[in-house]
Amino acid sequence: MVGSAIVRTLQQQGYDNIVVRTHAELDLTSQAVVQQFFADEKPNQVYLAAAKVGGIHANNTYPAEFIYDNLMIQANVIDAAFQNGVQQLLFLGSSCIYPKLADQPMREDALLTGTLEPTNEPYAIAKIAGIKLCESYNRQYGTSHGVDYRSVMPTNLYGPGDNYHPENSHVIPALIRRFHEAKQNNSPSVAIWGSGTPKREFLYVDDMAAACVHVMNLPKVIYDQHTEPMLGHINVGCGSDVTIKELAQIIAKTIGYQSEITFDPSKPDGVPRKLMDSTRLNNLGWQAQVGLEDGLARAYEDFLRSH
Numbered sequence: 472m473v474g475s476a477i478v479r480t481l482q483q484q485g486y487d488n489i490v491v492r493t494h495a496e497l498d499l500t501s502q503a504v505v506q507q508f509f510a511d512e513k514p515n516q517v518y519l520a521a522a523k524v525g526g527i528h529a530n531n532t533y534p535a536e537f538i539y540d541n542l543m544i545q546a547n548v549i550d551a552a553f554q555n556g557v558q559q560l561l562f563l564g565s566s567c568i569y570p571k572l573a574d575q576p577m578r579e580d581a582l583l584t585g586t587l588e589p590t591n592e593p594y595a596i597a598k599i600a601g602i603k604l605c606e607s608y609n610r611q612y613g614t615s616h617g618v619d620y621r622s623v624m625p626t627n628l629y630g631p632g633d634n635y636h637p638e639n640s641h642v643i644p645a646l647i648r649r650f651h652e653a654k655q656n657n658s659p660s661v662a663i664w665g666s667g668t669p670k671r672e673f674l675y676v677d678d679m680a681a682a683c684v685h686v687m688n689l690p691k692v693i694y695d696q697h698t699e700p701m702l703g704h705i706n707v708g709c710g711s712d713v714t715i716k717e718l719a720q721i722i723a724k725t726i727g728y729q730s731e732i733t734f735d736p737s738k739p740d741g742v743p744r745k746l747m748d749s750t751r752l753n754n755l756g757w758q759a760q761v762g763l764e765d766g767l768a769r770a771y772e773d774f775l776r777s778h
């Protein structure tokens with residue numbers, strides 16, 4: 472999802488020499504093929520959007536794959552980039568790097584101040600290692616080799632190219648699918664796990680892509696002024712959140728599902744609120760552009776095209 476959105480954004484901005492690979496073409500967990508890829512292509516800039524990703528169910532079921540694949544992908548790509556003279560790289564992390572009980576909204580300096588959410592701890596530990604890889608290469612090779620590796624931590628993303636798998640998807644694609652099917656089947660009600668009261672932040676993926684290109688191309692002196700050598704990552708969010716109930720109502724309206732929506736408070740809610748503090752990014756001159764209703768309408772159009 473994000474990689475494709477970054478490609479769309481770069482193309483819109485006139486870049487005409489973008490090199491991409493699918494998972495089938497290049498397994499980033501294999502050090503040898505990654506080294507060969509970089510030796511052949513010698514890119515100037517690298518956006519590392521590939522990762523093993525998924526919701527709670529997938530994280531709980533495949534914890535070994537979530538930590539191993541992500542550690543390997545990052546270590547292979549970041550080191551091969553360095554070995555082949557790449558000076559600019561952007562690593563994509565996630566908001567789950569922050570402690571489960573971090574103060575809200577979550578600032579960058581909440582990193583490593585507390586215990587992580589256990590369900591996605593292996594994934595989060597890998598993402599934290601990715602941030603520290605970037606910072607460490609900068610600290611060791613920044614002056615000698617001009618290495619400038621940056622990282623961005625997006626909030627929950629949605630939009631074209633999302634994963635609509637019935638079990639392994641995030642909340643927005645899961646609800647789009649369920650309301651769409653309920654409308655088609657004239658179901659009298661849709662039941663949603665949890666109380667509906669937790670608040671979450673959602674960012675349209677093209678906004679995320681625009682933020683990535685913005686951060687990649689900031690002059691080094693500006694990036695350095697707004698970050699620290701051992702606290703180099705930047706949050707990417709829209710700055711506002713909605714309850715799951717509000718989200719469900721907007722999705723139902725977008726899809727034209729008019730029957731009942733029920734909530735099951737006996738099922739787990741997760742933390743009451745999860746919102747990024749994106750002040751650092753805002754101070755670097757970037758703001759989200761696409762509102763939730765507009766973004767969800769575009770996401771549903773994409774769902775209809777692909778289903």
Ligand SMILES: NC(=O)c1ccc[n+]([C@@H]2O[C@H](COP(=O)([O-])OP(=O)(O)OC[C@H]3O[C@@H](n4cnc5c(N)ncnc54)[C@H](OP(=O)(O)O)[C@@H]3O)[C@@H](O)[C@H]2O)c1
Pocket residue numbers: 472473474493494495497498499500519520521522523524540544563564565566624625626627628629632634641
């Ligand atoms: N989506 C969100 O809400 C969200 C939120 C926060 C952070 N992020 C971060 O944003 C980045 C992109 O996420 P996304 O939502 O765009 O996920 P995505 O749509 O699943 O894209 C990830 C891509 O990485 C590929 N990949 C996985 N393992 C690979 C491997 N070993 N070698 C090569 N390619 C591999 C996947 O290919 P296959 O599908 O074929 O395996 C897929 O094309 C990730 O770093 C993720 O952690 C996403």
